[in-house]
Amino acid sequence: MDRRKIKDIFCYGMTLAGVFLIFIFALLILYGLYSLRNTLISVLFPFLASFIIAYLLNPLLEFVCQKNISRSVGIFIIYLAFFLTLVLLSINVIPSLMGEMQKLLVKVPMYSSQIQQFIVEMQQDYHRFNLPDSIRSVIDTNIDQFQGLILDLLEGFTETVINLFSHIILLVLIPLLVFYILKDLENIKRFIYKMIPHKYRGRVRAAAEDIDKTLGAYVRGQIFISIFVAGMVYVGLLVLGVEFALLLAIINGVTNVIPYFGPIIGAVPAFFIALLESPLLALKVILMITIVQQVESHVLTPTVFGKNLGLHPVIVILSLLAGGSFFGLLGLIFAVPVVAVIKVLFKHLRKNKFI
Template identity: 45%
Template structure:
């Protein structure tokens, strides 16, 4: 009897998850357009919530705690606005205008390499080289086009930039009120179990989001500083891109390395080697020291599960799907684990 009940409930859970995923897939474009500021605001609120809680524990009211943290954050933005942001905007404008030239130069480099190796190597080896060069060329040009769209979209969504901090303010200020109202909507007989699940999900998501943002900040800042010291053009913008894509586990560092390598190689081929060494050092520091200290094993997922979720998320929802794949999978795992424990009991 227990086995039948367990099988039925587990099957129902997976059917519901499948239906939800199918529905999200059907409306993904509209859904991301509507929910993107809310998702970013929730991530922003998760990042600031520990600071707000810290201030609140000192005897300051919740509203004034959020206000104080916001004032500190605005002060930081003002400092960056005077020093860093004008440079980023200027570099972004130049990078977007130069991208077609970079794509053309990549094609010229590939053409010259083919011509130089054509008469020096056997035809069979040349065919293999040409096939792989075609792939590398496609990846490089596609990456440059992607960079252009990412940068333009990032700076063109000015409305989201205004809405996100406003939404995050209310999420932080009214956190307990949101929790109370949602709790009242849950039937009494399921309330304890659902609150336990939500607490576990909140803990996993909070640790992961805060950790990923801090690690991405380290990677982006380190990349920008390193490229600046190596005198690579667009160091701040490339560092910003590296930080943004670093939130994608495993694949993010590779995506972030492509623009730096291309720009450095076109400037001076030897610089590409130094950039490769720089990126390798940063990634070793991130994977060996920074990520374990900050994130640890907060999501509790096996690397195979993470990679599979990234492939699925990327296939159906693009870059955004890859960014959300791990926290979504971790949430499903937490819910499934609690459901299994509930069924066994």
């Protein structure tokens, strides 16, 4: 074997070893991030929320600044409008929501007792039949597991509400962070672009504008549709006389941003609250939410979006499963936008022959 061939083999071996080490290093970083995900989310949440809010408010700020108004004054006008809206909400909506949450926390033990009584009645009903012991044992086990699941869900909801109020101080930072991000957004963009080599700057700018066009339309459209769904569900629950109508409507609006599974997740709490009142009321609630979702999916969504993100349903479902597994509810909400951004990036990388 000549020296040139030995040198080539050595180079290939070193390259493979380097790629392998980089892969292992990347896996270790991902594992470390996954291990610290709860801490990272709690620390980065104010900054992430501030960037998202600033991103959503920037088009409104640009519109205000077209009237020869400085960005600082424009931000003040937006904050003033937001403050007045918050005052109006505080008069009616927020006290009602707080009252419903307090009432729900008080009623959680009663609901738990009702569920346990329902399970006991189920056990008594099927014990009347002469079933084999093996089948009866399986049914008993599944009923016990179902009971534990319901109780865990109720306790988890209570803990979530308590944790939300315990971290309310962090939310004070968000308006301050949003102000500075909006005020210096152009400087932030220029700083980022200056870090990119000049020959790639135009391509990166084109990709960023494409991402902004795709993501901005999706996020703002989803917010508008979610507000519509929450409003319609709230009116429907009020008409049907379901307790906690405002809280349940907000849950429906928030979960509606999750494709495919969101409407189902949002309907579950309303269904169970109505079921504890009467099976007929639960059926009416499901029928009402189904009608709202049909209007949303067949009328409102095509009008707002015009066209979807171009993601295959399989990709959407896989991204939801991955996002939900790693980051819970936040993962479910942000999974599809993140995948949409990745798709746009890949499109520009292929267009510029990087891959």
